[in-house]
Amino acid sequence: MNKIKWVLVFCICSFLGFSQNNSDNKPIENLSSLAKVWGFLKYYHPNVAKGDFNWDEQLIQMIPKVEKAKNKEELSAIYLEWITNLGLVKECKSCSGISKKEYFDKNFDLSWINNSAAFTTELSHKLKFIEANRFQGENYYVTKTSGGNIKVRNEIIYGDFEYPDQNHRLLSLFRYWNTIEYFFPYKYLTDQNWDSVLIEMISKYRYANDALEYQLLMQETVVKLDDTHASFFSDKNFDFFGRKYIPAFINVIENKAVVVGFYNDSLAKLNDIKKGDIIEEVNGKNALEIMLERKKFVNGSNNNTKAKNYDYLMFNGSTDSVKVKIRRDNLVFVKNIKRYSGIDFQPKILINKEKFNIDENNIGYINLDNLEMKDQDIIMQKVNKTKGLIIDLRNYPDFKAYLIARRLIKEDKEYARLIEPDLTYPGRFNFKKTKILDPIKKEYYAGKVVVLVNEQTQSMAEYSTMFLQAGDNVVTIGSQTAGADGDISRIEFLTFKSAISGLGVFYPDGTPTQRVGVKVDILVRPTIKGIQEGRDEVLEKAKEYLAK
Structure with a gap:
């Protein structure tokens, strides 16, 4: 009997735990749907896309309502009321000719609109109607350059937002996520599905404890694009990784961190750094392990490119020197290498300076x-x-x-x-x-x-x-x-x-x-x-x- 009782207790606890997890996940799921609906309306709804609303403020007002919704009926009712207040959507006669165009559609996915687990049939039909009668004029929020790539415009510029409140942190994420969702040509190539990035990052952005954590999260989000062009600029992040450098740069050669060149020849010589030096440890930690730990902060389309971008994550710091274990030929030695500010460096030397x-x-x-x-x-x-x-x-x-x-x-x-x-x-x-x-x-x-x-x-x-x-x-x-x-x-x-x-x-x-x-x-x-x-x-x- 005791065994049976323990089994029953375990099953009840497991069920309660599962229910609790579902309860914890519900606000995240709701916010994920809000990110998608908000971004969809921003670019598709005629009255929103032409700039008739303060769309950032609309999101801020919607967040607490959506977080509290207990089921799809409550959530859908919130969205339906919101859409109704945005005004009439007229029939778009020119929108029906899409079958004649040749599209590249590997990035296109509005299947979430028909998610019956999240939305009522009425809401799905309303969103599909907006898609079918989408805005065809000059979008207030985005235009194209002469080359054809997008140019974001007319977004509200905020002041000191190093560490904004929770709702504005979510706004920051939702803005970026939707720009990628609709206008990044290589979204289909990312290692991590872009929908799952949204789910993962909502929790992290909500509970970021300070400015540094928040700004590192933005860099982590950008790196998830797996795009060497994808970059992020933050003074906090530079301070975190450090603004002082050693005068050499590395690459991964034969699965080893190897010095391949110098930022400054004379400073490298002064510190007895030579090309071909194998960096085994930095401050007592294995160099390749450091790379693995910090991979989420290093941009690059492929591992070959990431390998050369680990420089500042391995050697940067705020102190005047760093302890490095070096293998040179048959010798292994530990030495302190001086760090310098960037202004002390000349550009990387060229492989060949001749024309x-x-x-x-x-x-x-x-x-x-x-x-x-x-x-x-x-x-x-x-x-x-x-x-x-x-x-x-x-x-x-x-x-x-x-x-x-x-x-x-x-x-x-x-x-x-x-x-x-x-x-x-x-x-x-x-x-x-x-x-x-x-x-x-x-x-x-x-x-x-x-x-x-x-x-x-x-x-x-x-x-x-x-x-x-x-x-x-x-x-x-x-x-x-x-x-x-x-x-x-x-x-x-x-x-x-x-x-x-x-x-x-x-x-x-x-x-x-x-x-x-x-x-x-x-x-x-x-x-x-x-x-x-x-x-x-x-x-x-x-x-x-x-x-x-």
């Missing part, structure tokens, strides 16, 4: 990072008779090298296909006209061409790689690129600035570039041994390929 050269084997080399737009014609004339040409894009040039790329083809070539947000149907994306490169036939370069890429090849550099790859005799050598193509769109939380990739970029055959990077024909990564010896192994491979 171009021609070696003894008649192979040309062009470093696009060192060129200006006006240099292209002159340099291409000088390398025109070489038997092979190397174009280095392990950098970020200030221009698009069209004048070089046009000399690598004999006839028109497609090189990219882009998508842009459709503001008449938020969440959907339109295909832009396929990008075509036309030749400069009289100055055709007949030799073989190698394009060099790595994790530093990002955005415009990746786009430049794509049209160089359209060349007749082009091979790409190197490693995975940053995987962040397309123009940047600037968006905000409340007062805090951020950025995202604003356009979707694909190869003409539909192959994506986001997260995966551009196509690489021959994979070559630097080795620890090569770094220690001061060799450029990627460039060596390119010359070896052309020599054959």
Whole structure:
């Protein structure tokens, strides 16, 4: 009998615990639905989308009502009354022609409208009616740039909101979440489903204890986009990670944290830091473990790109030095390395500071990072008779090298296909006209061409790689690129600035570039041994390929 009693007690407690968890989750579920309904009305309801309401204030007023709703009937009644007070929605005769358009719809998802567990049938029908008769004018809150990516506008600007009250913290999250929901071209590629990000972050934003925790949460939210362009700017976060740096930067090579370059040569020498040094511990903690712990704060489309972005999370601090355990050749030693403020640093040294050269084997080399737009014609004339040409894009040039790329083809070539947000149907994306490169036939370069890429090849550099790859005799050598193509769109939380990739970029055959990077024909990564010896192994491979 005692065993039976204990089983009954356990079952009752388990049931009560389950009920309690459901009760605790209900406000979060309600707030999640509010975020979606509020964002949907913001971009779809004709009277809201044209700016007739203080939409931030409307959300603040709705939060306490929605939190208290006990079931879907109460919740739906709140939303129905709200929608009624927004005014009449007229029939949209032009909205019915969508079947004739070719959409990119991998990001589009309004299925939540029909969630019978959350909404009554009446509310679902009302929301579907608004979708079918959505706003078709110039949206008050968002427009497009000349390039086609979005430009957020007319949002209320708040004053000192380092740590706003709970409701305004939720407003900050809901603003950002909905901008991504409807206008981020790569939402479908994130590791974590964007709906689950909302659920996770609502609890965290509600109960953030102070300004630092709140601002770190915003950075964590941005990182969940898995987009190298996705950035977040906060003084608190800089203070948390520290504003003083060691004079060297690292990358993950052969699964080890390795010094690959210097911010300042003389300061690195003063601290006895050498290229190829393996960083095993920082302040007594394993370097790779530090990376794993802080991964949620490091932006990047792929692990190859994240690896170079751990710099400031590993070595930054507010003290004047940091204790580092280093492995160099067969020696292992612990030493204190001085930290310096950013103003003491020069820019990262370039792999090669020359604009171009021609070696003894008649192979040309062009470093696009060192060129200006006006240099292209002159340099291409000088390398025109070489038997092979190397174009280095392990950098970020200030221009698009069209004048070089046009000399690598004999006839028109497609090189990219882009998508842009459709503001008449938020969440959907339109295909832009396929990008075509036309030749400069009289100055055709007949030799073989190698394009060099790595994790530093990002955005415009990746786009430049794509049209160089359209060349007749082009091979790409190197490693995975940053995987962040397309123009940047600037968006905000409340007062805090951020950025995202604003356009979707694909190869003409539909192959994506986001997260995966551009196509690489021959994979070559630097080795620890090569770094220690001061060799450029990627460039060596390119010359070896052309020599054959």
